[in-house]
Amino acid sequence: xxxxxxxxxxxxxxxxxxxxxxxxxxxxxxxxxxxxxxxxxxxxxxxxxxxxxxxxxxxxxxxxxxxxxxxxxxxxxxxxxx
Amino acid sequence: xxxxxxxxxxxxxxxxxxxxxxxxxxxxxxxxxxxxxxxxxxxxxxxxxxxxxxxxxxxxxxxxxxxxxxxxxxxxxxxxxxxxxxxxxxxxxxxxxxxxxxxxxxxxxxxxxxxxxxxxxxxxxxxxxxxxxxxxxxxxxxxxxxxxxxxxxxxxxxxxxxxxxxxxxxxxxxxxxxxxxxxxxxxxxxxxxxxxxxxxxxxxxxxxxxxxxxxxxxxxxxxxxxxxxxxxxxxxxxxxxxxxxxxxxxxxxxxxxxxxxxxxxxxxxxxxxxxxxxxxxxxxxxxxxxxxxxxxxxxxxxxxxxxxxxxxxxxxxxxxxxxxxxxxxxxxxxxxxxxxxxxxxxxxxxxxxxxxxxxxxxxxxxxxxxxxxxxxxxxxxxxxxxxxxxxxxxxxxxxxxxxxxxxxxxxxxxxxxxxxxxxxxxxxxxxxxxxxxxxxxxxxxxxxxxxxxxxxxxxxxxxxxxxxxxxxxxxxxxxxxxxxxxxxxxxxxxxxxxxxxxxxxxxxxxxxxxxxxxxxxxxxxxxxxxxxxxxxxxxxxxxxxxxxxxxxxxxxxxxxxxxxxxxxxxxxxxxxxxxxxxxxxxxxxxxxxxxxxxxxxxxxxxxxxxxxxxxxxx
Numbered sequence: 104x105x106x107x108x109x110x111x112x113x114x115x116x117x118x119x120x121x122x123x124x125x126x127x128x129x130x131x132x133x134x135x136x137x138x139x140x141x142x143x144x145x146x147x148x149x150x151x152x153x154x155x156x157x158x159x160x161x162x163x164x165x166x167x168x169x170x171x172x173x174x175x176x177x178x179x180x181x182x183x184x185x
Numbered sequence: 186x187x188x189x190x191x192x193x194x195x196x197x198x199x200x201x202x203x204x205x206x207x208x209x210x211x212x213x214x215x216x217x218x219x220x221x222x223x224x225x226x227x228x229x230x231x232x233x234x235x236x237x238x239x240x241x242x243x244x245x246x247x248x249x250x251x252x253x254x255x256x257x258x259x260x261x262x263x264x265x266x267x268x269x270x271x272x273x274x275x276x277x278x279x280x281x282x283x284x285x286x287x288x289x290x291x292x293x294x295x296x297x298x299x300x301x302x303x304x305x306x307x308x309x310x311x312x313x314x315x316x317x318x319x320x321x322x323x324x325x326x327x328x329x330x331x332x333x334x335x336x337x338x339x340x341x342x343x344x345x346x347x348x349x350x351x352x353x354x355x356x357x358x359x360x361x362x363x364x365x366x367x368x369x370x371x372x373x374x375x376x377x378x379x380x381x382x383x384x385x386x387x388x389x390x391x392x393x394x395x396x397x398x399x400x401x402x403x404x405x406x407x408x409x410x411x412x413x414x415x416x417x418x419x420x421x422x423x424x425x426x427x428x429x430x431x432x433x434x435x436x437x438x439x440x441x442x443x444x445x446x447x448x449x450x451x452x453x454x455x456x457x458x459x460x461x462x463x464x465x466x467x468x469x470x471x472x473x474x475x476x477x478x479x480x481x482x483x484x485x486x487x488x489x490x491x492x493x494x495x496x497x498x499x500x501x502x503x504x505x506x507x508x509x510x511x512x513x514x515x516x517x518x519x520x521x522x523x524x525x526x527x528x529x530x531x532x533x534x535x536x537x538x539x540x541x542x543x544x545x546x547x548x549x550x551x552x553x554x555x556x557x558x559x560x561x562x563x564x565x566x567x568x569x570x571x572x573x574x575x576x577x578x579x580x581x582x583x584x585x586x587x588x589x590x591x592x593x594x595x596x597x598x599x600x601x602x603x604x605x606x607x608x609x610x611x612x613x614x615x616x617x618x619x620x621x622x623x624x625x626x627x628x629x630x631x632x633x634x635x636x637x638x639x640x641x642x643x644x645x646x647x648x649x650x651x652x653x654x655x656x657x658x659x660x661x662x663x664x665x666x667x668x669x670x671x672x673x674x675x676x677x678x679x680x681x682x683x684x685x686x687x688x689x690x691x692x693x694x695x696x697x698x699x700x701x702x703x704x705x706x707x708x709x710x711x712x713x714x715x716x717x718x719x720x721x722x723x724x725x726x727x728x729x730x731x732x733x734x735x736x737x738x739x740x741x742x743x744x745x746x747x748x749x750x751x752x753x754x755x756x757x758x759x760x761x762x763x764x765x766x767x768x769x770x771x772x773x774x775x776x777x778x779x780x781x782x783x784x785x786x787x788x789x790x791x792x793x794x795x796x797x798x799x800x801x802x803x
Contacts, residue, residue, distance in 0.1 A: 120201055144230050147392045148200065151399070163387050 105183050110157075110176060117152050121145055131173025157183060190242045191543075192413070193530075193552045193568040195406040200235070203402045207238020215246035216731055217416060222268050222318070224252040224260055225279035227395035232279060235405035243413055254393065255284075258305075261312040268316075275320040275412060276313050277369075280306070281395035282326045282349060282384075289345050299348050303355050310359075310366055319645070320415050321366040322408055325353045327375040327384065327396075364628070364646030367411045367574065371396075374404055377566060403567065410572040415643060417635045417732075420550070420570050421524050423466065424515060426533035427477035427484065427506070429558070431463075431496065432456050436483055447493025455559045460495035462562045467500050470580030471571055472522070472587055474503040476514045476531070481506040502587035511538055512545040521594070522587060523696045525635075525732075530570055534558070574632050575646065577625040579673045589670035590697055596669075607702060607771040610667040614706050617777045619653035619660040619677075627662050627677040630693045635732040637694040639725070639739065640754070644679075644691070657682050658690075659714045663707060665698055665772070672698055676707055680714065680723075686758075687715035688724045706772040708743050712764050724748070725757040 115129045122140045135141040141149075154160055159182045169175045190206060198206065219240065223233050233251045240247045250271035252260045257278060260268040268276075285302065292298050310321055326349045332338040338346050353372060360366035375383040378400050388394035396404070413419070428435045433445025433452045445453040446460075467473050473496070477484065484506040488498040498504070503521055505514040511533075519526055526548040533539050534554055543551040555564050565571075579586075593610070600606030617623050628646040635641070644652065653660045663676040676694040680687050689711065694703060708723075715723055725740040741747065744764070745757035 123205075142230075143392050144228060144394070144398075147388055147394060148231075148398055151388075151397070163390055166387070166391060 105180075107176070107180060110180055110183065113156065114153060114176065114179070117156060118149065121149050121152055129172055129176075131171060131176070133172040134170070153179065159183065191550050191552075192243055192406075192410075193550055193570060195239050195242055195409070196403040196568050198402045200231070200398050200401055203238050203405070204234055207234070207241050210238075210241035212246055215241060215244045217245045219245050219247050219275060219412065219416075220271065220273045221247045221249045222252065222260075222271060222273035222276040223249060223279070224257045224268070224276065225281070225395075226255045226257060226284040227279060227281040227389075228254060228393040229279060231394075231398050231401055232405065235401040236277070236408055239402070239405040239409040240412065243409055243418075245409070245412065245416070257309055261309050261316075264316065273318055275322060275415070276318050277322045277324075277408065278306075278309065279324045279395070280326065281324070281371075282329055283389045283393075283395060285326060285349060285352075286329060286345065289348070295343065299351050299355075302352055303359075306356065307359065310363065314363075314365055319365060319643070320412070322369050322411055323356060323360060323366055324369045324371045325356055327372050327380065328353070330380050330384065361575075362647075364648065364650075367415070369404075369408050369411065371404070374400065374407065378403070403569075407569045407572075410569050411574075414572040414574055415632065417633055417641075417643070419528060419572055419633060420471065420530050421528040421633075422472045422474060422502075422518075422522060422530070423463065424474045424476045424518060424529055424531045425463070426535065426538065427475060427479055429534040430532060430554075431460060431475075432487075432494075433558075436479055436487065441483065441486055441491065444487065444491070446491065449493070452558070453493070455561075457493065457495060459558060459561045462565065464495055464500065466571060467496075467584060468581050469571075469573070469576065470583045472502045472584050473500055474505065474518050474522075475501050476505045476511055476518060476533075478508050478511070479506040499588070500584065502584055503591065511542055515542060515546060515549065521591060523699065532561075575625055575628055577629055578622075579626050579629075582671070582673060585670065586673055586697060589672070592669050593667075603700075604769060604771070610669065610701075610771065612665060612667045612701065612772040614703070614710075614772050614774045615664040615666070615777055616661050616710050616774060617664070619649050619662065623662040623674060624649050624653070626674040627660075630674070630677045630695065631691070634693045634695065635730070636696055636735045637699070638730075638733050639692045639736055640690065640728045641730050641733060642691055649679075652679055655681075659687070659718075661710060661714075663703065663710070665701070665703060676703060678707060678711065680711060682718050682720060685719075685721045686724045687711065687718060687720040687722070689726060692725075702770050702772060704739065704743065705767055705770045706774060708759075709766050709770065710774060712759075712761055712766075715761055721761055723759040723761060725759070726754050727757070728754045 111129055118129060119125050119127050122138060122145055124138065124140065127138065135146060150161060150166055157179060159179065161178065165178050169178065195203065223229055229251060233249060237247050237249060250268055250273060252268060260266055289298060313321055328349050329345055334341045334344055338344045341347060357368050360368050375396065383396050383400055385397050388397060425431055433456055434443055436444055446456050447453045463473060484504060485498065487494060503518050505518055507514065515531065519529065526546055530550045530552065531542055532552065532554060539551050539553065542549065550570065552564065552568055554561060597606050619627050624646060628649055631644050631649065652658050659680045661678050662674045664674045665672040675698045678689065679691040680689050711723055725745050727737060727740060729737065740757035745759045748756045748758045
């Protein structure tokens with residue numbers, strides 16, 4: 104059982120690395136247009152890296168559906184704590 | 186090379202590491218530049234970043250125009266558009282199988298599909314080459330995995346799999362015939378890493394990514410290998426350790442019959458397979474040398490007599506087995522072969538030796554060998570160390586050329602005076618125009634030679650063929666034989682007539698034959714060709730590069746007079762009225778006609794009828 108805080112802190116490391124932005128802070132309301140370098144391609148890398156790190160797999164529909172970081176983390180949390 | 190990263194390492198980097206290291210390279214660390222175009226029918230942003238990083242890490246600074254998504258046709262059709270305005274010397278064409286699958290689904294005439302795709306790609310090549318592009322890097326297609334006919338898919342002419350296999354085969358053939366087009370083996374890489382990992386339907390659907398980005402570093406590395414090879418950088422020699430590299434065990438401890446090689450043990454099998462792979466390299470023209478801390482007599486006995494050795498003494502150009510340090514030995518091997526450290530790879534199972542050699546000789550590639558020798562061949566595959574652009578009949582004989590050279594050097598050291606030694610060699614030069622037989626080797630010289638290369642123009646094989654057919658041009662290769670063996674084709678020359686002058690456009694010679702008066706013989710051939718055209722002057726051109734200082738004084742040494750400097754090139758003139766063949770050139774020259782499958786009328790490098798033609802001495 105991973106807590107939301109543990110998930111967020113691990114995900115934040117991945118976001119910072121992939122987007123090459125060492126001071127990025129993940130919040131639920133955060134969206135791609137607000138972050139420099141978060142384009143569709145980096146988005147793919149983010150999803151892939153999260154999958155590898157957390158040993159989960161997101162479906163195409165899930166990835167399409169996220170409107171912000173909070174929804175992405177909810178989805179991830181749901182899979183981890185199933 | 187820019188210091189801390191060696192070329193082989195690029196394939197092992199993660200996507201993030203590669204991009205980070207690429208960004209850190211400063212422009213002044215690069216000694217070459219490349220104007221590059223990247224066109225794809227898939228998303229190319231990450232690909233472009235990775236390729237740029239890989240090139241920078243090898244000292245090539247790219248100036249890239251990345252086309253809009255899926256606009257290969259539009260950009261190559263628009264002669265005034267952004268691609269041609271960028272004036273790229275090289276263009277990458279990244280066509281992907283996903284796009285092919287989608288087009289195949291929509292195609293109304295499956296029978297003509299293969300031909301249609303090929304014609305369209307050929308048109309793109311033609312447009313790029315007509316627009317001044319010198320090198321096209323064409324990705325082949327990853328063979329699709331879906332099996333609509335089950336196992337029978339491989340047999341059905343109607344399966345997309347079969348069609349893509351045919352397209353790949355035809356692309357390779359056409360690229361070879363063209364010469365300016367090089368195939369990037371996407372299929373080979375995808376198969377190596379596993380297509381279930383390589384292809385990801387989600388990535389294509391979400392972001393039009395043709396492959397999982399985690400495989401971009403090795404893919405970009407292999408594209409950069411072709412580019413590096415086109416600029417004259419390639420691996421020509423592998424220097425090998427022996428104990429626990431070519432066989433199992435330490436020869437000095439376990440003795441002649443104690444080393445592990447062959448089917449006697451599992452690990453013996455592993456080393457046998459590694460030797461098999463090295464033999465394939467040797468046959469394709471990579472030369473092998475030994476650098477081992479061992480007793481030489483013991484090593485020679487294993488090479489000569491051990492029943493299970495695959496590689497024999499004759500497979501190595503040099504055996505350096507002694508107990509002095511490896512750096513000194515490698516320097517000696519390098520000097521004996523007269524090739525650069527950059528064109529050699531050192532393979533040793535010992536981390537200590539690798540580190541010692543890498544620190545002292547950073548230009549030499551020293552890959553980090555896997556702990557288990559069973560992984561050696563796989564590692565060599567992943568690093569793609571041995572890029573080449575063509576193969577010629579000479580490749581298989583290259584080892585013998587170097588071995589005969591070693592015997593010549595030994596003889597030379599003993600000979601009292603050099604002229605007497607050279608006369609005793611009984612050298613003969615066969616002069617042949619670029620034709621079906623000589624052009625492949627001429628093309629290798631044009632691609633690979635850096636040092637004895639007066640203008641360093643990298644003509645492709647197709648361009649050489651076109652030049653050979655130009656009535657204003659004289660082309661020839663020089664093949665040197667002597668009593669110790671055949672040296673093969675060691676020089677290639679292009680000269681262009683303009684009025685009363687014959688301009689030497691390109692003159693390249695293998696450093697294997699330095700000091701043998703081949704330069705004087707080549708000049709004599711040029712003088713004869715010029716006279717038979719009625720030309721009165723030879724014009725020589727020297728364009729300095731980072732590597733060809735060796736020939737800066739060549740024309741002056743041969744009696745040319747400096748004429749002018751223009752666009753960084755130095756021009757020299759030789760008035761033929763004052764030229765006589767030096768009596769002491771110890772080389773007999775024979776002219777031959779063009780042979781082999783060449784289009785058009787057979788031409789000849791006319792045996793010149795000029796009256797002052799002198800036979801060679803003795």
